[in-house]
Amino acid sequence: MKQYSGSFNKRSRLLKHPALNEPSDARLKALDASGLPDHLESVLQVQNDFFPCFDWTFPPPLLSTHAPPASASALFSHPSVEPGRYSLYLHLPFCKTLCSFCYYTVLPGRGIEQSSQYLDYLIREMGLYAPSLQGEWCESIYIGGGTPTYLDEPQLVTLIQAIRDRFHLLEDAEISIEAAPGTLSRTKLETLKQLGVNRLSYGIQTLDEAMLATMNRHYRVADAEHELALALDIIGNVNVDTMYGFEHEPDGALNRTLQRFHALGIPSLSIYSLDTQRIRKGKSLSGPPRDEQYEYKIDAFSRACDQLCTLGYEPVLQNVFVQPGRGSYRHQVRRWDNLPLVSLGISAQGYAPRMPYQNVGALKPYYQLLDEDRLPIATVDPLTPEMELIREVSSCLRFTRLDLGNIQRRYGVDLDYVFGDLIATLQKLGYLQRDGDSLQMTGKAAYYNNIIPMLFAPDAFKQQLLSLPEEYLAEYPVPQVMVQAGSTQSAAINVQLPSTYHPAPG
Template identity: 25%
Template sequence: MNMYQPAPSLLLPFPPVAREPGFGVYVHWPFCAAKCPYCDFNSHVRHEPVDQERYVAAFRRELAVMAARSRGERVTSIFLGGGTPSLMRPETVAAILEAIAANWTVAPDAEITMEANPSSVEAERFRGYRAAGVNRVSLGVQALNDADLKRLGRLHDVAQALEAVELARATFPRLSFDLIYARPGQTVEAWEDELNRAIDLAADHLSLYQLTIEEGTPFFALHKAGKLPVPDGETSAALYEATQALTAARGLPAYEISNHAVPGAESRHNLTYWRYGLYAGVGPGAHGRLQGRTGRHAIATERHPETWLKMVEDWDSGIVADEPLTAVEEADELLLMGLRLAEGIDLKRWRELTGRDIDARSEADLCAHGMVERLGPDRLRATPAGMLVLDAVVADLA
């Protein structure tokens, strides 16, 4: 196990008491104007216009199926992800949100987030999304220098990104944007300068991801051929440490490995995932966790957009996997998701699922090595050092 120890200043603040996870609805719009070379998400480029009316009709049908599987749930968050949801017309977004409201009770204060790319942002379209009900936007900025934006395959430049941020702040109550760090050749000092600039622009939330080289992407082939050098483990750790320290000092501490917010401005939808709540997923390649008669079911839909569309038109949904989870599988998922959070996991929920306690010997060993810590008798979390090797920590505890 990597025994890298972060500076004492990185110790996480004592988190607030965790709220109930809530119930979320995720809608996947799978289309992009171009495929980024680092991206392994279910996104597709189409050179002919997408028939949005046909897709709206399909979303309505699949939403009805998912709602029938989750009767009685109250929607606390909706997330329009992709792909590039900001390629949808405002009337398409409105129709999808109306369909969700027709199938579930939606909380009056529900968080409704839409992802957007700066290259597809227009003032009129943003106003249309806001009128449709979107109250939070997440912008895929990714970098604040033009050379790296070009290398990352982005279609916007820094000037467009800044314009999109300004427009989003003027239109929506809440704003988040993404940046990718640990980019080729990036130093800690350069990243700190860029991150300070981002925090000056940010309203209340930032998602900061280390660049990962995913198999099957163009970046994977370039890296394998030695044409895309990435920071080594020591540099990556230093970049992570700098990220945690700087965001905390500037008032946006990490509440999850890669997500930072002014306290109270955390993404409610993503907290539903990390707190191991229930959620419905609709659209090509969407995933969900819905309650069955004996436990949770892991549900997934067909990834290929046109195949999904035909399946929904023929059979009302594009579901290709509907697997009941055992109590042990649920407990492992709870551990994997919850230890990403600064608030950690509720050990009472773990015991309810498994009928046993976390292995005392494994916990003691991880505590001794500074990888996990107790917050009272019923809450366990990973330390900043543990976050760096979270998969290993989870494997030891599970």
């Protein structure tokens, strides 16, 4: 038996999780190619929970009863569509304070006192994976949290040296670390540079000190700008996270923040929407509240995108913009190519071929499992080859763009044949635009950009959703639309992975 997350299209608070039981007697609506445009146009008249949702994932999060694999070699037993390559994520949960908007697993304040023990166990976890990855190459590392730069310099040296000792890094590997105001000094930045860190992501959210105070973030903007100037001088490839959609937010606040960061010379900017669903009190157990700023957020995000493009930035993900030649974010872009992601630390979410997984979310079981020389994995969600294919298809469409020719080379599947009627319909409705083999969602699709990629889910998966309770389907827009849309396949999916692969360069 499997159970679905109450939020379905993101890993967040589980408000409700009905079981996905035995196959339902109900059947999906059969595909009617001629009537599909009118049918989808009517089905899509439903509001998402909020906009934009950036931690969207396919397949939708499951609470799975599958037992975690006994070893890393078992976890990585399926062939990869990215042979010889992988990336690393390390979760460091330590922060000075808990931001009001944060939903990640963190240990604020005096939690830093546990950092030395946590690092010891994190290095032990590395040791469980390293033997299975010999001969393969790590192309990117992302050290996130939390605030990893809350650690002191000797700890950062210990951590990154341990990574280098256990994993084979490509010479041009992207090594990113997250930082927050008040945690960077010149000497710490110089240490990170010497350790090979070549990308820094700085979480400041806004330059409005009054709004910062409402987030439980207390620092002077001038001090943060000083740290950014140091980071630009020493690291160079710096990203700044911005956020919008706060209560009583002045109109144009996001645009003024972006303009200021551009003036400071920041080469990469990320835009996030405040998720009031996670912080609003009085949630109903019957489902998440709808976002009252939904229309405003779509408009504000659109204006911000236009502004950044005018300033010479280019989107590498839906919400991440870089100046060509100065900024990068290869780690996240490559994530949607089904590149294996070895994730370490509490609550870390990883991806082995056909095996998404998530680590346990608390220190006690994390330490206990590692003391037993076991992977600290809480859940795994085995995928069929068809579901792995659609994971890449839907994720690329959701976050970047979809290359149909690349999919055919990697999976042996012609999406124009399998989903030809769906693709043509979404183009006719103005939700997809096509340039040769490249498909991308349009601005018109913004209202439904959490849902449209899900329409490419295999019909067999949508059939399973029919066993969910009707009241659940009525509350949550993603499964509701997937079921109501009915069959969207024009032909069967028959994945045929290449029999030979070219080795990764050393």
